[in-house]
Amino acid sequence: MARLPVYLRALHSLQDRGIATVSSEELAAAAGVNSAKLRKDLSHLGSYGTRGVGYEVEYLIYQISRELGLTQDWVVAIIGVGNLGRALAGYGGFASRGFRMASLLDADPRLVGERIAGIDVEHIDRLETVIAEHGVSIAVIATPAVAAQEVCDRVVASGVTSVLNFAPIVLSVPDGVDVRKVDLSIELQILAFHEQRKAGGPMGEQVEREYVEAVEL
Amino acid sequence: MARLPVYLRALHSLQDRGIATVSSEELAAAAGVNSAKLRKDLSHLGSYGTRGVGYEVEYLIYQISRELGLTQDWVVAIIGVGNLGRALAGYGGFASRGFRMASLLDADPRLVGERIAGIDVEHIDRLETVIAEHGVSIAVIATPAVAAQEVCDRVVASGVTSVLNFAPIVLSVPDGVDVRKVDLSIELQILAFHEQRKAGGPMGEQVEREYVEAVEL
């Protein structure tokens, strides 16, 4: 359920505002989804709502957190300390809820020893050691594209089964390993695509007509 | 079609390796999708393949680029020059193909005037002016969550209809405005969810059994 984290964030926001109880209608609006969908999602976790009243915010936060595995700590290593790696290391959202940034690694010897967000950068040669020592369970790859597959292979060989990839390539991994990809320029390209359609298609009307039938994103 | 950018990247990679022609099977493997799906996607752009041979890489790159609107330049402004904003400004993938980074804006007066990736940071007060002067068509919001909605409103009021949001909130926008969201911690939470399921669910077997029936992400 990719939507649970979104619900969780909306719930935290409600909690910060001192709201103790919420209806599916309200929560759905805050999360930007249909209320029936939200109820169906939540019902899969069990019956945590009260008919005629709604959901208790705090209890629901706990249940979703448990479902997502946020009640335990996940140990994260970031490989690649370029601009993006630094941004990720400093991103407060990670440390705040269940994700512990354990290690930063890079291939550039000039970066090794530098202290970023309270962590000393180590050399990529120590990858396997670091993963074993800290018990890393999630690896974040923020290296250039050419290095990503090799880093991924080594990480997987060390027993990590969850990878978050920022490098602009499709990583190949064995079964049982989950890879999620975040590609910044792809997001921009999708926006450009929609922007262009709003403006009336790529060129003449002849081509445009075909677009009307094209599947909406 | 959210997959077109992925195909495009795979095609560029093939082109760099000097490959002139490619079958749907090969390209699908490189992009990590089913070959029938790929063919159906491409057929929506028109019949650009040759039966018995495959697709001509260069021609297909042109057609997809045109479809995505990458044959024209898109003017991008980044609002919020924190760690993430800097990383985005320095990210080569933007400038390389059709996206021109026109402006960096921030609310912190200490950052104003600083030069990042060849661009002088301007104060957020000049937001409307900058958008009009440069003809910005895509706004990237990399501000803290509390500021994001206000920035978004101002950007939209200035006529921008495409927004890429990195702030961890759901932006509300009028119809006709496209928002795409990238949320780094949500990606980690989804990985954690899968990692937990591999490990055997959040607690006892009783709960675990329900998970088996839960919808796969």
Place this chain on the structure above:
DNA sequence: AAGGCCTTGTGAACGAGTGCACAAAGTCGC
């Protein structure tokens, strides 16, 4: 020039996910 071979393009079945609409169920006021 003709047949075999290979790959595209697509019809059709399938499955997942979505949204509607309503019954079940609990609360609150009287």
Place this chain on the structure above:
DNA sequence: GCGACTTTGTGCACTCGTTCACAAGGCCTT
């Protein structure tokens, strides 16, 4: 304590995207 109201949980129909399987069609060898 009882009835009306509110909101959850869910059966059902539907839409959309995916996948299979194959016919249509172009190239290359003989």
